[in-house]
Amino acid sequence: MKNFTYLRFTILLVFLFLYFISIAAPPNDECINAIELPVATTCNFVQYSNEGATASAGIPQPICGNYQGGDVWFKLVVPATGGVQLNANVGSMTDGVMALYLGDCTTMAVLACDDDGSPNGLMPLLEYYGLTPGSTVYIRFWGYGNNNFGTFAICAKAMNPPNNCALNNAGGCSCPTPGATDCQLLPDIIAGKHSLNDTNGWYEFSQLAANPDKGLLRLDVATANVGWGPMEVIPTNDYLCGTDTLHNFFPPSNFVCPNGAQIRRLINQKVYHKAGNSFQFELRPAGFMIYHPTHGHIHMDDWGLYTLRLRDASVADTLQWPIVNSGIKVSFCLLDLTTCSATGGDCIDAGGNVLTNSDFPNYGLGGGNYNCGNDMQGISVGKVDIYHSYLDESFVKIPYEACNGEYHVVIQIDPDNHFLEMNENNNWLSAKTNLTQQRQSNTGPYAYLFSEGGNILCNGNTMQLKASGANSFTWSTGETTQNIIINQPGKYWVRATTPCGTATSDTLEMVSNSAIPAQYKADTVCTGTQAHLFANGNNTKWYDAVTGGNLVFTGNNFTTPALTGSTTYYVANEPLPVVGSFGPAETTFSGNGYFSSSVDDYLIFNAFLPFTLKNVTVNAQNAGNLNIQLRTIYGKLISEKTVAVQVGVQEILLNMDIPAGLNLQLGIANSSVKLYCSTVASGNIGYPYKFNSIANIVGSADGDIQYSMYYNWKIEVPMATCGSVTRLAITAMVVPPDAPVITGLAPTYLHTASPVTLSAMPAGGVFSGTAVSGITFSPAVAGIGTHDITYTYTLGNCTKSTIASTTIKFDSATIHYNTEIKIINNPASNPQILITVNETGKAEWRMFNEAGQLIQKGNYTLLRGNNLITPEMQKLSHGIYLFEIKLSADNAKKIFKILR
Incomplete structure (x- = not known):
């Protein structure tokens, strides 16, 4: 019975194989055999089929409709009006796409592309103007994603240009002010609400979806020009490499900046000015464009910003609603992909009214032929560019921890206002997105507090603290916004409510970079x-x-x-x-696992502060060089490090700087080295692994049942560098080496002298010695003799001293002398007069001979005490003389007889 069943199955496979190879390719499978469509004044559908169609090689890829092959070709001769409408209708095919090409099947350029613009279901519609009458254009038609084969109908209809405004006919163009003939014709870019709204244009993927869609919310974003002039971009020959500007530079093929980054080309916006019947132009800087290797052409960088938000009922402005996650600033290729009429609602006025081609007085101004070229890009008046959900970067990543519930995606076109427009405030939209493929609502509530500047607040500075996206917030400071500014050290936390529930974050202690010691x-x-x-x-x-x-x-x-x-x-x-470790300490903690070297195996973690990942433990199946990668939530490389590993469990040194961020990835580049990943059959292997207020590991690329590669994280939070x-x-005072000097002390004093006040340098020391009290020295107390006085000076722990001496002498003024006058040594050859007085004074003397004649006289100065006077008698003759002396003090008088 089993053999019979196997035989029947084999016969069925052979039959199916013969059936499929028997389907011949349609005659217009290749561009060279394109079927010519008749162009009429009305739409006359003719049925065709793409059954058996193959992919066309060597022709530029379409720019919409998820082209995967299965295309057929048509062509038409442009009518005299220069405009044509191509419309499609369903048959057995229900979802078709078509693109309009200019060229000759060997060298072609995409003019326009449309997916669902027709009113006939999910079929395309294209309108194009400004074509050269009599020239041939080509139409490429295929089923969306190459999974839609069958019959369809198509027609070609001649269209009159909606007006005669053209690049070569400024007089036919209108000004915003009726009747004016001199004006700026500015573009007005809006985000199309037909391509993306509450029910259409967004596509949710779970956290366990296959790459590259894992955890993505993919978006269709249309940008329409509803202004009076074209949005036109002209590249310059100036380029940016990092912070360097390369002027008049012509980079060679495959040029890469020295730091490995892609080179960016500076661009100008070409602003149209109508001056009567002619145009004037202004070139103004408008950012830069960058080569997109996946698409093979140049994109306007930072053209669109997509954010996933939660509605805060207390905030009226949608653009101020809390952000759950921000997408990459999407780079667009600006081109005339379709028209306002064809997109059915992407073009609206300020009142919300839908605009069609005929509503634009200057419809098509710009030429209607902008494409993804290197020399010029743009969006003409009344034209629409669409960046579909399947294209690179047209998405927002849903956080790993997010729960099902009502979210909102907000699209902002030209968020940095590089371009001059009529209205800078209308180029955004919000669409409600009810997520259903994430964690169950009201489970696993979380609230995160991020400080991108770290946990050290530089003195006198401020710092921003950010909370993870939520519907409402309550901070420890009482504030209720998603982000707050602090200027003081302290402990901070935030309580937040999300579709997962209400939770309070870890407490973050902000410390000062330095504090003055209190003691x-x-x-x-x-x-x-x-x-x-x-x-x-x-x-x-x-x-x-x-x-x-x-x-x-x-x-x-x-x-x-x-x-x-x-x-x-x-x-x-x-x-x-701050140092520490977290994560499972043992690689075998779960009891099960496998070895992997896949880039698709990684850990998902949150860094609340910047920190350094010093070491991790790995279990290597084989030895070799291991390339460890740190990536963003979008898988973009932040940094990488190559380390040599041996077989087995080992701790490896990383010293990898980790910036603050949500859902960062720590993984491995594809290599021959395989690392151990721990698993459990179901449930949660143990997430989250936390280091409070610093980081937590929340999951892996394979969900909660796996722990990937890196165990026992050892981290250190770096110190802030403050200006x-x-x-x-x-x-530390140092006393000079010189000894102190005593001043104010005389070398000698009489024993009757008054007390002396002592002084010294430096001041503040202590005097000691006989008859010293404080700073006073008393000679009378010291007594007659020589005395030493010591000065000791102490400053802190330094003591110095010096000694000075003084002599105390007897004060003879204390003796009383009685007045006395007497002669001694008489008779003798040199008689002397001894005069004793108690006070200083004068003595008058006279000398007489025996005859009474005055022969000498004079005066003596007398000192207190004994005064010895020797009369000058050597020259006198021998004989008897009378010597008279009289004291002036008391008139005492005495006469002596002297023998010579």
């Missing part, structure tokens, strides 16, 4: 000795400069080197580095 002690020492300084606090750092300088000591009690002069040190209490650090100045 400190300086020191004073002698020259050549060490000082002992003190400052209280944790992680006390001592420097030799008020800013910068050298770190000389860490700790509270700082003993300086031997000092020769006073030295000031600068001290601050700096934050302690100004507050430090306390503490000076």
Whole structure:
């Protein structure tokens, strides 16, 4: 019975194979055999088929409709009007796409492309104007995604241009002000609400979907020009490589900037100015364009910004609703893909009214032929460019932790306002997106607090704290916005409500980059000795400069080197580095697992602060060089590191800088080295693995049942670098080596002298010695003799002393002398007169001979006490003389007889 069943199955396969190879390709399978469509004044559908059609090679890819092959070709001769409408209708095919080409099947360019513009179901419609009458254009038709084969109908209809406004006919163009003939004709770009709205244009994928759609919300985004002039972009010959500008540069093929980045080409916006019957133009800088390798052409960089948001009922402005995640700023190729009439609602006015081609007085201005070229791009008036959901970067990543519920996607075109428009405030839209493929609602509530600047607040600065996207917020400060600005150290947290429920974040402690110690002690020492300084606090750092300088000591009690002069040190209490580990410690913790070297195996984690991933533990199946990659939530490479690993479990050094971010990925580049991944059969293997307020590992590329590759994370939060650090100045005073000097002390004093006030340099010391009390020295107390006075000076821990001597003499003024006059040594050859007086005075003397004649006289100055006077008698003759002396003080008088 089994053999019979197998035989029947084999026969069926052979039959199906013969059936499919028997389907002949249609005659217009290739461009060279295109079927010519008649162009009439009305639409006359003719039925065709793409059964058996193959992919056309060597022709530029269409720019819409997810082309995968299965195309057929038509052509037509452009009518005299220069305009044509191509419309399609369903047959057995229900979802078709077509593109309009200019060329000759060997060299072709896409003019326009449409997917669902026809009113006939999911079929295309194209209108194109400004074609050269009598020329031939080609139409490529295929089923969307090459999964729609069968019959369809198509017609070609001649169209009159909606007006005679053209690049060569400025007089036929209108100004926004009726009747004006001199005006700027600016574009007005809006985001189309027909291509993307609450029910259409978005496509949700679960976190377990296959790459490249894992966790994506893909979006169809139309950009329509509803203004009065074209949105035209002209590239310059100036390029950007990093921060360098390369002027008048012509990069060779495959040129890459020195840092490995793609080169960016600066562009100008060409602004049209109608001056009567002629045009004038202004070129103004408008950002840059970048080569897109996937598409093979140039895109306008940062043209669109997509964000996934949650509605905050307290905020009226949609653009202020909390952001759950931001998409990459999408790079667009600006071109005339379709028309306002064909897109049925992507073009609206300020009142919400749908605009068609005929509503634009300057319809088609710009030429209607903008394409994805390197020399010029743009969107003509009344034309629409569509960036479909299947194209690169046309999506927002849904966070791994998100739950099902009501979200909103917000599209902003030209978010940085590079381009000059009529209205800068209407180029956005919001679409409600009810997610159904994420975690179950009201399970696993979460609230995250991010500080991209770290946990150290530089003195005098402010810092922004950001909460993960939610419907409502309550901060520890009382604020209720998604982001807050702080200027003080402290502990911060946020409570948030999402479709998962309400949760409170980890508490983040923000610390100052430095704090002045509350208690400190300086020191004073002698020259050549060490000082002992003190400052209280944790992680006390001592420097030799008020800013910068050298770190000389860490700790509270700082003993300086031997000092020769006073030295000031600068001290601050700096934050302690945050270090630790988290994640499973053992690679075999779950009991099951496998080895992998796939780029599609990675861990998903949140970094609430920037930190350094110092080490991880891995289990390698084989030895070799391992390329570890850090990626964004979108899988874009942030950094990578190559390390050599041996077979088995080992700790590897990474020192990888991790920026703050949501759902970062830590994975591996495809290589021969295989690392162990832990698994469980079902449920959650143990997520989240947390390091409070720093980071948490929330999942893997394969969901909650797997833990990928990297175990036992050891991390360190780096110290902030602040331009100004507050430090306390503490000076170690050094006493000069010179001994103190005593001043105010005379070498001698009489024993009757009054007390003396002593002084010394430097002041502040202590005097000691006989008859010293404080700063007073008393000679009378000291007594007659020589005395030493010591001066001791103490400054801090330095004591110096010096000694000065003084002599106390007897004061003879204390003796009373009685007045006495007498002669001694008489008779003799040299008689003398001894005069004793109690006071200083004068003595008058006269000498007489025996005859009574005055022969000499004079005066003596008498000092207190004994005065010995010797009369001059050597020249006198021998004989008897009378010597008379009279004191002026008391008129005492005495006469002596002297024998010569």
